[in-house]
Amino acid sequence: MKKPALLIIDMQNDFASKKAVLPVAGAENVISPLTQVLSEFRARNLPIFHVVRVHHPDGSDVEWFRAEKFKSTPFAVRRTPGADVIDELKPKPGEYLLEKTRMSAFIGTGLDLTLRTLGIEIVVIAGIQTPNCIRTTVFDAMAYNYETVLVNDATGAQTREIHEANVLDMKNIGVTVINAPDLANWLDSI
Template sequence: MAEAWKHTALLVIDMQKDLILPYSPASVKGGEAIVPNVIKAVEVARSRDIPIIWVVREHDSLGRDVELFRRHFYTADKTKLVVKGSPGAELVEGLESKPHDYKLIKTRFSAFLNTNLHSYLQGAGISKIVVSGVQTPNCIRQTVFDAVSLDYEVTVIVDATAAATSEIHNANVLDMKNIGVATPTIEEWCHINNYYTTLSCS
């Protein structure tokens, strides 16, 4: 079965404490709810020998590499968000990077902008990407649209991605479907190609 997934990679985007957990001013309201499904997606990817790419934000403590609209989070009286080496930049509980996984650091919405993601995927012979994480209208959408522009076949696991509201999420999923992106649920993705796993996908 691993041969069927030879040219596929799983991207797990921004599943970090400062972006998921409710204590943070930058948390995505729907983020905590999808953690179990993102965990399942990672488990299934490992069982299929699909490479896992942890796409994360890691910023300078002074916010010098962050978008202009977010720089107010980095003033002296604020708690800095997803600063490199800080607890808030860590993956949420239940998600763990393994030594053979790939960590990609970005400072903007798209995982392709000013990163080596495209060259990494090309070098690994990857032509299909599966996307999970947060949030749908920003980092998910821009990464997906860039991937489609670069001629990757793209799948977004719809219940392993999230936005602030279901309305925002669903509207952006529809836009991605309209450009040819596959949008299975985690249950459907578990059983693609008649794949059955002893892992619990329900």
């Protein structure tokens, strides 16, 4: 059996909670399917990575194209409630919390090294948002030679059209796309 790991991307209070300072439209729609995915990985004792975007309070590590936005509305500031994972998906002991400052979970982090150390061959990706952090993480996972699976209904974007266009692009590079209700059978098949 190939060993999978779950990467949950940016499901943080500042983006996906009722008190979000930069709410991602549709984020609330992925919580229920994502909870199902998380439960399945927990039941099988498979590695789970909660990937969160965090920034210094002064914004010195924010991308240049988001710097003005950060000045007016600071988001995902390290060690603030806004940077925390939403309550519905809170990490449990033994799960990984990975901080990033860029869109991809692989850029400037120890994710690849940790995955390889754990013997992971497949990454299962879910969270928000499809055209940005999800897409860049997926493309980098493929570039690092991981078999990559996207959980379609546990991933979201500002509109259904944006989400679907990006999912089609990911399918076209060889990403497997499944839905949360099909995860258990898919895991049984690998």
